[in-house]
Amino acid sequence: MTLLRESVHDRRAQLFAWISADDAHGGLTAREIAEQTGMDGRTLRHDLTALAASRALVRTPGRPARWHLLEGAPARARSLPPRTFEQMREVFPTIRQSYLSRLDDCSLALLFDLEGADYSSHPQARGTLFHRFTAEALRTMQREGERRIPVGEALEILYEVLLQRDVPESERVRIPMRELPLLRIGVIKWAGENEFNVDRIAAIERRLSASLNYVAPTGELIERTLTGQVDLLVMNPPDGATVVDWKMTWALPAEPTGDPDPTRHLSYEGYFQQRFYGWLVMRSFPAVQSVTLREVYPLVSGLRKATLLRSDLEDVERELAILAAEFDARVQAGGESPLWSPSPGKHCSYCPRPGDCPIEAEARGEGAIEDGDMAKRYAAQFVVADQVRKHRVKALKAWVDRSGEAVPLKSAKGRYVMGWKETANGRRFVPFVPEDSDRGPDREEPDLAAALRASADQAEAQTVQGDAKVRRRVA
Ligand code: SF4
Numbered sequence: 001m002t003l004l005r006e007s008v009h010d011r012r013a014q015l016f017a018w019i020s021a022d023d024a025h026g027g028l029t030a031r032e033i034a035e036q037t038g039m040d041g042r043t044l045r046h047d048l049t050a051l052a053a054s055r056a057l058v059r060t061p062g063r064p065a066r067w068h069l070l071e072g073a074p075a076r077a078r079s080l081p082p083r084t085f086e087q088m089r090e091v092f093p094t095i096r097q098s099y100l101s102r103l104d105d106c107s108l109a110l111l112f113d114l115e116g117a118d119y120s121s122h123p124q125a126r127g128t129l130f131h132r133f134t135a136e137a138l139r140t141m142q143r144e145g146e147r148r149i150p151v152g153e154a155l156e157i158l159y160e161v162l163l164q165r166d167v168p169e170s171e172r173v174r175i176p177m178r179e180l181p182l183l184r185i186g187v188i189k190w191a192g193e194n195e196f197n198v199d200r201i202a203a204i205e206r207r208l209s210a211s212l213n214y215v216a217p218t219g220e221l222i223e224r225t226l227t228g229q230v231d232l233l234v235m236n237p238p239d240g241a242t243v244v245d246w247k248m249t250w251a252l253p254a255e256p257t258g259d260p261d262p263t264r265h266l267s268y269e270g271y272f273q274q275r276f277y278g279w280l281v282m283r284s285f286p287a288v289q290s291v292t293l294r295e296v297y298p299l300v301s302g303l304r305k306a307t308l309l310r311s312d313l314e315d316v317e318r319e320l321a322i323l324a325a326e327f328d329a330r331v332q333a334g335g336e337s338p339l340w341s342p343s344p345g346k347h348c349s350y351c352p353r354p355g356d357c358p359i360e361a362e363a364r365g366e367g368a369i370e371d372g373d374m375a376k377r378y379a380a381q382f383v384v385a386d387q388v389r390k391h392r393v394k395a396l397k398a399w400v401d402r403s404g405e406a407v408p409l410k411s412a413k414g415r416y417v418m419g420w421k422e423t424a425n426g427r428r429f430v431p432f433v434p435e436d437s438d439r440g441p442d443r444e445e446p447d448l449a450a451a452l453r454a455s456a457d458q459a460e461a462q463t464v465q466g467d468a469k470v471r472r473r474v475a
Pocket of ligand 1: 106107108109342343344345347348351352353354357358359364367
């Protein structure tokens with residue numbers, strides 16, 4: 001039997017099926033499985049670990065370890081069944097913001113969510129507990145009519161939250177002691193640096209909902225309700241609102257430096273959140289004309305924000321309607337449908353089951369790192385690569401200076417060389433396209449905000465012209 005198929009996903013599914021197929025295949029060591037299946041030992045160990053991480057197999061400790069099926073929780077056996085539209089609507093009467101956000105990034109990761117990722121990482125648990133703390137602290141301040149909360153009282157609330165007494169069992173999270181100092185720092189900074197106008201708070205950790213429509217392939221108009229839970233919603237008279245989102249990370253997104261598009265400086269997931277919550281709040285509160293998303297980073301005392309206007313609402317609703325239609329189509333098609341294709345990116349770092357992804361970690365770009373061990377390996381490779389780079393640059397500079405010519409590089413798109421490039425700030429030793437290339441000089445990054453403004457101006461001009469023509473015809 002040959003288990004070395006092209007796709008990692010297929011290979012792991014086949015390995016899992018092989019172990020499940022025969023009682024004699026349970027309780028074997030990795031070496032015995034490799035002998036019987038003909039798999040390469042290193043690939044096999046990686047696949048066994050991934051299947052264990054996705055709760056399909058369990059590793060019995062010992063030397064050597066033995067691999068068994070995990071009773072009652074096979075990874076792929078929990079795949080979503082195909083459903084009719086009515087069945088789908090019964091199971092998902094509403095669509096949560098977290099599902100649409102996940103789908104926006106990667107549909108296979110959404111499938112993993114829907115199949116049940118019943119665990120949370122320590123950073124996720126830290127974020128969950130911090131959100132519960134802020135909600136409890138804000139409710140206390142609202143009850144007592146106080147704009148600030150003393151640090152001591154805030155810490156007492158944190159310890160109460162950590163006990164998780166009023167939290168349903170299925171929603172309790174586990175956080176190790178080594179994460180607690182970070183939570184304490186966050187709470188102390190949050191309480192020490194923030195002041196809230198509690199009279200203007202409209203919602204704390206409240207789930208809002210609003211409906212939109214899309215046209216089904218049958219031509220039928222489908223109404224769907226989307227929901228999202230805001231951490232904190234504050235009204236800004238006369239007609240504005242602010243959604244506050246707490247971020248428990250150490251890294252702040254890039255600083256806004258005169259960029260006309262503030263959404264570029266939100267977190268990776270911030271663009272979607274800003275549009276979704278802006279839509280949700282304006283639909284829930286018809287008098288609100290603008291919604292600002294404020295991302296607050298208590299650990300680093302940072303803030304990023306961007307505003308959505310009511311005039312943007314129609315575009316956002318069209319975009320969300322497309323996502324809702326895609327969600328419904330995938331859920332109806334079931335977990336075995338090819339619609340659940342992976343889209344790698346930075347979001348792979350938040351993937352619920354990266355071990356089940358058919359794309360090799362190396363090919364996932366920014367989201368390639370799956371765990372701490374992999375991060376250490378990448379860091380070590382970076383140090384070596386950096387040394388090689390420094391050495392090569394020195395040697396190449398010496399060669400270019402001696403020969404007086406840039407070094408040609410192989411490129412499928414035309415001429416490309418490594419050498420001294422003249423720039424506005426002086427010359428730099430980099431790979432570049434020479435001026436006399438058949439490919440043209442390097443292009444600047446497109447200015448998306450300017451392009452959007454230009455297309456909006458054009459659309460408006462055409463509408464005015466169209467109206468004038470209609471008026472002339474009517475006259
Ligand atoms: S690892 Fe990345 S590409 Fe693969 S399923 Fe997860 S999010 Fe999608």
